[in-house]
Amino acid sequence: MRSLRAAPPRAAFSALGTTAVLLVTDGEALAEGERLLRAGLAEVDAAYSRFREDSEIVRLGAYEGRAAPVSPLLAEALHAALRAAAATDGLVDPTVGQAMIDLGYDRDFALMDADGATPAPRPAPGYWRVRLDTGTRQVVVPRGVRLDLGSTGKAYAADRAAARIAALGCGVLVSLGGDLATAGPPPEGGWLVGVGDDHRAAAPGDPVVTIRSGALATSSVTQRAWRRGGRAVHHIVDPRTGDLPAPVWRTVTVAARSCVDANAAATAAIVRGDGADAWLDEAGLPARLVGHDGRVVTVGGWRSHA
């Protein structure tokens, strides 16, 4: 069945320091869909890139604990991040910005130094200290707290873009660095998605799953890794310590209704370590977890052939 299936029209380009992929069910919508996706990602970059001095989220620092007005896009992205933080008991926390900087992730990944010293890790200040009023679109970020929407920011951008492009009247899949959101009707047979450590290329033995709706996100410590203070570090930080989480899970893929939820659950599972499989199962989230020792665990109704 899979071999008879025609691949959906596709566009791919670099954005937000990763790869953006757009799939649509109607080839005529591809060009306009790509235009919408590029425009949406440019807005996202201007609103909450941590690496642009002129981005809105960086300029929040100038308010030094006073209420700051934010754009609708940043307000929504912050809301998504704070909600994800609350839903994961703070395991995915947007106040880890300083911890990321301390680990050396203070510029675009492609421009990072090979190695360097790191200060002693400190716990993240805590998402509950950020006060967001979505009605008046004002946010209070305590003095010295640096926000990083890296975890949920891309996922929110994927959800937002997919919904906008689906308004053209077709089925859509938007993938940003392997975190993907769907909207509209799926193609016949569903969307075929390879699942593995790296979103850029499938490895032999990587499973392929079919999804018809919702979203799928993968967090992995095998990508965006570097050396700092003489040890290998990566981009997933445990907010409770400000340091790397215990090495239990290497890669976690989660399906959820939205990409933000899928991404938050996958990242939280990496941070949680032991017991993450039971936590995902209890939450009813289909997931595939791969341990550092290579063992694969599927939970929450993920139908596996392994």
Place this chain on the structure above:
Amino acid sequence: MREQSDRHQARHVDRRDQGMRRQRLVTQAAAGGATALALLFGWMFAQPAPAPAAEQPAAPAKKPPSTKKPPATKKPAAKQPATGTDDDADLKAPPEAPVEEPPQEEEAAPPPDTQSGGS
């Protein structure tokens, strides 16, 4: 003995003593007057306002305004304070779980539409 005590008592009132006595009298009189004036003014301002000239129907006895009941103290939140995330902080499951495709021979299997993985 008597001669000795008489010697220490004033035998005459000179003009200086008279002046001092007069001054004491004036001071005492002024203090008395001030007290009387204070009492008088106190009494005047303590008088109730005069009743209105026109006769009015007797108003029903007005219930004294009750002290406003303070709002009940809110039960402290069990969770962290609100941060704009009060709505539904649960991660939602997808409508359908992903289904893994059965493994196929590499030559027969077309590539997937896209790849989910670490980035």
